[in-house]
Amino acid sequence: MGATIALVLFVLWTSRRHLASVFGKAFGTAPHVDDRDEIMSYRAAVITLLVGLVGMGLWLNASGMPLWLTPFFVGTAFAAFFALTRIIAEGGVGFSRTQLVPAVFTVYTFGTGLVGPTGLTSLGFTYTWSSEIRSPLMASVMHALKMMDSIGVRRPRPLLGAIVLAALIGTICSGLMTVWLAYTYGGINLQRWAFLGLPQTIFGFVGDKLQNPLGSDITLPRIAFAGLGGTVMAGLMYARHRFINWPLHYLGLPIATSLPISVGWFSIMIGWLFKLFIVRYGGVRLYRTIRPFFIGLIAGQISCGASWMAIDYLTGMVGNWVSVGVP
Known part of the structure; x- marks a missing residue:
């Protein structure tokens, strides 16, 4: 600290x-x-x-x-x-x-x-x-x-209202859903x-x-x-x-010994190595060209987790844990 x-x-x-x-x-x-x-x-x-x-x-x-x-x-x-x-x-x-x-x-x-x-x-x-x-x-x-x-x-002022509205809706809906799930199925x-x-x-x-x-x-x-x-x-x-x-x-x-770093340090190191070689041998131009590919990897993992949540909901399956990032 x-x-x-x-x-x-x-x-x-x-x-x-x-x-x-x-x-x-x-x-x-x-x-x-x-x-x-x-x-x-x-x-x-x-x-x-x-x-x-x-x-x-x-x-x-x-x-x-x-x-x-x-x-x-x-x-x-x-x-x-x-x-x-x-x-x-x-x-x-x-x-x-x-x-x-x-x-x-x-x-x-x-x-x-x-x-x-x-x-x-x-x-x-x-x-x-x-x-x-x-x-x-x-x-x-x-x-x-x-x-x-x-x-x-x-002029980002309109974004403030959208952020506040999203935070309020997310807080209210998640709170109500948590209470409903706990009382319907038992929190344990x-x-x-x-x-x-x-x-x-x-x-x-x-x-x-x-x-x-x-x-x-x-x-x-x-x-x-x-x-x-x-x-x-x-x-x-x-x-x-x-x-x-x-x-x-x-x-x-x-954050050296925090849980996300303790679990994800190897992935971070691989990403750092890729960036090191890309910038050193391909320069900034190659880095900017290939950057969307790595952004796509991140978006793909998030989309995969969201897709399986939707599939579980539609099929009535429970208990499947799809981790997005690290636990």
Whole structure:
């Protein structure tokens, strides 16, 4: 998690002038800043951010989390979302996860004594939106904006309404369908990780920490390791931006031991080797020519998974698991 936080701090620092322009435009001190090419106005974005942060903090506090702890937890969660978006968009991985979920990082930073029983319970419920984050919404929006830019759309404001509408419809429909399936067929008879493994993991963690408190003898070494990870990440970022022939990219460190990378590292290496030989011996022209073929491989796998889901639905088959990507 130290590497993740270091990445976010680095991005915030390098974009400090742009962020100053954004807040200046939002609060009227920089009216000359042009935000017409953005998905929403800077004023609306800043106001929405502030209202959302305050609302999240009050909601978490009402659920039992100490008020002083909410800024740290929310900041950690947003750091994870932000870092994953950067890694997915720049690194080219289809999805990923952080190596440590925000709730666990919070508990192992402050210990169970400071977090308290109600705080632990509140953190348990945050798993629903802050732990299973291999495909964050921020990354999907980033891809949509890139696609619009690629086809020459310079006024993306209408896309915002479509994104909000799709998110609302998807959330409502998936929630209703999940409840209906669970009550009709029994959740334990459906996907075991979603209805059995994940709930047991979440509140097993809460119960374990209530019965086995964490003191400074456990938290301090972990804070030190997080600091070490941040230091190594800072060194990699410095080397990447200072030395032209530096071979290692820093984006891999925050997700190096996450489940998607642990399972899919060999496929990533094969893709990297193909790109290496194509660019080295065929140049950028061959790379751009052959790129649709590899995009087709990705689309083919997704289409295959979707097709078998449709076939199972039409034939009444259940229990067939077609993995798209990695588990």
